[in-house]
Amino acid sequence: MIAWVLVFHLTGLVFWLGSLLAVTHVLAIHSEEPSREARATLGRLEMKLLKGLAHPGAAVMVISGIIMIGENPHYLREHWLHAKLLLVALLFILDLRVYFRTTAFLAGRAELRRRECMALHGGISLVFFGILILVLLKPFGLRVRQAFAPVRFCPRAGLPAGPLPDRTAMARLSDKRIVGEFDVEAALRRPPRRTR
Numbered sequence: 001m002i003a004w005v006l007v008f009h010l011t012g013l014v015f016w017l018g019s020l021l022a023v024t025h026v027l028a029i030h031s032e033e034p035s036r037e038a039r040a041t042l043g044r045l046e047m048k049l050l051k052g053l054a055h056p057g058a059a060v061m062v063i064s065g066i067i068m069i070g071e072n073p074h075y076l077r078e079h080w081l082h083a084k085l086l087l088v089a090l091l092f093i094l095d096l097r098v099y100f101r102t103t104a105f106l107a108g109r110a111e112l113r114r115r116e117c118m119a120l121h122g123g124i125s126l127v128f129f130g131i132l133i134l135v136l137l138k139p140f141g142l143r144v145r146q147a148f149a150p151v152r153f154c155p156r157a158g159l160p161a162g163p164l165p166d167r168t169a170m171a172r173l174s175d176k177r178i179v180g181e182f183d184v185e186a187a188l189r190r191p192p193r194r195t196r
Contacts, residue, residue, distance in 0.1 A: 023046050047103075
């Protein structure tokens, strides 16, 4: 199930960030467009991108992100996730800035300059790049995989020697400390049996 949630999370990310980047670029063109008809068309396009793709994509991304954290609560101890959530909050602030500036510009209450639009475009791109670095490289954190790698399980109890193959199983094991009726910590404290 987590794979499907990740699919929705990435789809929401593509819709949200892709639309924000498109809107800021269209706004830059819109701010220098002399034709009244073209300006009206560009304004409709900007609002359709924001309301039809960006904001629904953000909602899908947030909901699927909450589900993924609910499935793997040990991620809440990871420092890279804290930094990622901080960047996502910054992305929400940039989204609101784009939305409010666009609505004010379309209503004639504010003027936009190409430089401001391209600065928003660059800021959104940099935040997205930072999120990608944090998610793909996990540059700092607890490193769940390394913490459990040296653990060997007791072959006498029918458990395989070596670490568990995935992080989710290791995190569940560390939280419960018991697999079925078998106490892992007690087995690790026992001295090994001598074979003849």
